[in-house]
Each structure stands twice: as structure tokens, then as C-alpha cells.
């Protein structure tokens with residue numbers, strides 16, 4: 001059971017996954033998704049389509065690559081036992097997707113599903129192009145909690161990830177691949193600019209010295225990279241009892257600057273790194 005929400009019992013035959021455009025009254029979730037074992041998510045809709053295509057090629061599963069979402073909020077592709085789903089940017093968009101994907105998996109009676117986020121981030125004192133697998137996600141105060149505003153109160157939940165899964169992913173890197181892959185703590189923020197101590201947003205009421213002090217404090221607290229979603233994924237997957245991992249490639253060293261000054265070719269090559277590792281992991285599990 002991925003959800004213990006008793007209220008769902010009353011509506012399970014007429015429940016609507018609003019942002020996917022799926023509904024239990026019109027869609028047979030068990031037929032459509034019952035064999036799903038892996039869910040791969042990422043911010044961009046296009047990248048999730050490319051990932052579905054890559055998985056289809058690597059796993060040798062012919063698939064029409066049809067978007068199963070009938071809204072334009074997210075995309076959802078299914079290739080054999082793998083679903084790819086977009087989450088947009090930031091935690092509000094991601095939590096909506098997570099509520100609906102968890103309910104989808106529950107209605108489909110899926111078991112032992114593994115969830116991945118594949119994305120980009122800013123690194124702290126890491127060579128750009130490094131792949132970071134999140135050990136623990138932390139918030140803006142470097143605390144391992146996801147704080148939600150529920151019924152007028154702050155409710156905190158824990159944000160650790162499955163350490164064994166992170167280690168297994170590390171082993172999926174081939175020695176011939178010339179990039180670093182590390183496990184480390186990831187800070188998730190609610191904003192890309194001021195929230196990540198950038199100087200180049202529309203507004204900035206702090207000095208470069210303040211910025212560096214904050215980023216060094218993050219580094220000293222064990223933060224290896226900064227992005228915008230790992231925290232809510234850790235919390236919600238812990239609550240669901242689903243094993244999850246977040247793999248992000250670093251586009252820049254935030255201790256050296258704010259802008260990823262890299263060629264499009266480098267960026268495209270780097271963004272393939274987490275996709276390759278996760279595809280290899282899935283392939284190895286399916287071959288067993």
C-alpha cells in the first residue's frame with residue numbers, strides 16, 4: 001500500500017487524477033499500469049519523451065511513445081515496466097505530480113516500484129559535469145525536513161533517501177566514463193535566483209560577500225549540490241514507503257559563479273549522464 005489515506009476508500013471508484021487527465025471511472029488503471037516497476041521523472045516534458053525513447057531502445061521494447069496525460073500539465077509515457085513522467089520546476093509542481101502518481105500506482109496495484117528523479121543542479125566545489133546522487137535532501141537551513149503548510153500549521157517530514165539504492169546506482173557507472181559520480185546531500189530551494197543565493201535575478205538585496213557566506217555555510221553543512229525538488233520527493237516517497245533516488249548532473253560550480261557558461265554540446269552530453277545510469281540500472285534489474 002502506497003497510501004494510507006482512508007478518505008480515498010470512499011472515492012476510489014470515481015477518483016480523478018486531475019492534472020494527468022486520468023480517472024478511475026473511465027480508465028482501467030490495473031490494465032494500463034499494473035506491470036509498472038520503475039518511474040522516472042524529470043522537469044522537462046521533452047526530456048521525459050527522450051528518456052522513454054532511450055529506454056525503449058535500450059530495453060528493446062517497441063513502444064509507440066504515446067503521451068498518456070490528456071492535459072498539458074505533465075507528460076506520462078509508458079515503455080514496458082517503466083513510466084516516465086515530467087514534474088515541472090519546483091516543489092509545488094512536483095508534489096502535485098507525486099500525489100497523483102502515488103495514487104495511480106496504488107489503483108494499478110503495483111508493488112516494489114522504484115522512483116527516480118533525473119535532473120540538473122548547481123554543484124558546490126565539484127567539477128561541472130559531476131553526477132550527484134542525493135544521500136539526504138536538506139532545506140534552506142540545511143535541515144533534513146520537508147516543511148508543509150497544512151491546516152494553518154507547519155508539518156515536517158523526514159527527507160532521507162534509500163542509501164542502498166544510491167550505492168547500487170554508483171556501481172552502474174562504467175570505469176570508461178570520464179566523469180565523477182558521488183553521493184552527497186542536496187539542498188532543495190523554492191527559487192532559482194534569490195533562493196539559491198544568485199546575484200543575477202531581477203532583485204538582489206544582499207552582497208556578494210553575503211552570498212559566498214551562505215554558500216560556504218551550505219558546503220560546510222555537507223551540501224554537495226543545489227536544485228529544487230529532491231526534498232519533497234524524499235518526504236513523499238518515505239511516506240509512501242517507496243524506494244527513490246535523485247540523480248542530478250551539476251551544470252556549474254556555485255562557489256565560482258551563477259551562470260552555466262558551457263556550450264550546448266557539453267550541456268546536452270552532461271544531461272545524458274543521469275539518464276544513462278538509470279537506464280543501465282533498470283536494464284540490469286530486468287535482466288535478472
Ligand code: R2B
Pocket residue numbers: 043088089090119120121192227228229
Ligand atoms: C534544476 O533545474 C531547474 C531550474 O533551472 C529546477 O527544476 C531544478 O531542480
Ligand code: URA
Pocket residue numbers: 120121122123192196226227228251
Ligand atoms: N538547477 C538549479 O536549481 N540550480 C542550478 O544552479 C542549476 C540547475
